[in-house]
Amino acid sequence: MSDYWADVHPGSSRRPAAWLASAQDDEAFFTSPTERYTVSSRALVSPQLDAVGEGTPQRLPFDVGTLRLRATATEASREVFIGIAPQTDVGAYLEGVHRTELRDVKFQPFRPVYREVPGSSTPAVPGAQQFWAASASGPGEQQLTWNIAPGNWTVVVMKADASLGVSADLQAGFRSDLIKPAAMGLLFAGILAILVGVPLLVLGAVGLGRGGGSPGQPPSRSAAAPDSAPASAMNSPLQFTGQLDPALSPWMWLVKWFLAIPHFFVLFFLWFAFAVTSIIAWFAILFTGRYPLSLFHFNVGVLRWNWRVAFYAYGVGGTDRYPPFSLSRTNYPANLEVDYPARLSRGLVLVKSWLLLIPHLLIVGAFTGTGTWAWRTEDGPAGVINDRGGGLSLLSLLVLIALVILLFTGSYPRPLFGLTMGINRWVYRVLIYGALLRDEYPHFRLDQGAYDPEPLQPPNADGRADLP
Structure with missing residues (x-):
């Protein structure tokens, strides 16, 4: 019953999918x-439900929906009453009566949220009323079954003698002849969408990726990195750069998240396409040892676009220049390039995205996972206690500290900029490896700063390596 009340109430935290996760009994009820619901008033009532079945015929040749409610008094010596009736009749019956409205149901753990309606009147015995559409009363488990009908309805649980204090174990069940056809229709629509949508999505990604460059061809210096970037950094398969704007606005970061909303919307669909094309690439690598060139450029373009937005809005906040809506290389302060691999390991593709990445995923999770602070609040006069929480990842906390300092001093602290760049660089190395774009295992190294570090030089004649 708790699921029914929560599902039909728009403000409830319970999702309708919970019905599908519930057990199906031998009568085909979900x-x-x-x-257990316990209140100190004379009646526990459901929220004012929206019209159920409004506009439908009174009789149909199939079962639109059947609701089954079960209630058992927690005290074996008590008789429990459960009924469902039109809202207007219930409102008149409980006028001036102390009652409790169930406003919300929170789960994990289970906690009902109530609203007390004070009153001093004593209602008549509920079982003697004639307005109930369906009701049950007595000791032990009581059950009512009601065929859903047009109108606005309220469920009421009381003691059979209408005395103060209601405590009962409640359960709801729902059955409909429409569930199976609806499920089959959704399944068919989903299969059709996959058969039609995935090829169209891949063709779109191929078209967008065709202009991304040639295999093995490094990006031009004007697009990939400024003249001040170390030339030797271009030897790495990943070029990851971000130039701090020396004239950052002290306050603009407060609204960048809002200005970036169009990018977030586009990136939502781009990341979905990224996931699909990565699956296609997985099979291509497994059978051919090569990453399809157009899909490679598309996926690198998605990472490049995401990095620009992160550098602008939330991952660093290092520039006030608005990111371009483009997968291609542009002259932007933040850039990402990945060299196209001539060959990829066909065997490594089976384990690189999950097993081999476990150490890095643990570290990246520590950098970007949300730390939580919890507190407790009391909701409403019923005194229901709820746990609440929130938090920031380490990366988000560092960026927030840097931007607050920028707000009050007008200067972005360079050490924090270098540290946030290092964390982002580590994250994108892991992304590139996990997305199968390269076979080189990511470094366990926090390379800070705007540009990629110069690689170690080969040993000299005396056996010592020259450090960059």
């Missing part, structure tokens, strides 16, 4: 878990 049933909710049995939960």
Whole structure:
């Protein structure tokens, strides 16, 4: 019953999908878990439900929906009443009566949220009323079954003698002849969408990736890195740069998240396409040892676009220049390039995206995972206690500290900029390896600064390596 009340109430935290996760009994009802509800008033009532079945015929040749409610008094000596009736009749019956409205149901753990409606009147015995569409009353488990009908309805749980204090274990069940056809229709629509949508998506990605460059051809210096970037950094398969704007606005970062909303919207679909094309690339590498060139350029373009937006809005906040809506290389302060691999290991593709990445994923999770602070609050006069929480990742916290300092001093602290760049660089190395774009295993190294570090030089004649 708790699932039913929560699902039909728009403000509830319970999702309708919970019905599908519940057990199906031998009468083909999808049933909710049995939960205990205890209030000190004379009646526990559901929220004012929206019209159920409004505009439908009174009789149809199939079962639109059947609701089954079960209630068991927690005290074996008590008789429990459960009924469902039109809202107007219930409102008149409980006028001036102390009652409790169930406003919300929170799960994990289970906690009901109530609203007390004060009153001093004593209602008549509920079982003697004639307005109930369906009701059940007595000791032990009571059950009512009601065929959903047009109108606005309210569920009421009381003691059979209408005395103060209601405590009962409640369960809801729902059955409909429409569930199976609807499920089959959704399954068919989903299969059709995959068969049609995935090829179209891949063709679109191929078209967008065709202008990304040639295999093995390094990007031009004007697009990949400024003249001040170390030339030897171009030897790495990943070029990851971000130039701090020397004239950052002290306050503009407060609204960048809002200005970047169009980018977030586009990136949502780009990342979905990225996931699909990565699966296609996985099979291509497994059978051919090569990453399809157009898909390679498309996926690198998605990473490049994401990095620009992160550098602008939330990952660094290092520039006020608005990111371009482009997958291609542009003259922007933040840039990402990946050299196209001539060959990729066909065997390594089976394990590189998950097993080999576990150490890096643990580290990256520590950098970017959300740390949580928890506190407790009391909701409403019923005194229901709720745990609440929130938090920031280490990367987000560093960026926030740097931007607050920028707000009050007008200067972005260079050490924090270098550290945030190092964390982002580590994250994108892992992304590139996990997305199968390269076979070189990511370094366990926090390379800070705007540009990639120069690689170690080969040993000299005396056996010592020259450090950059």
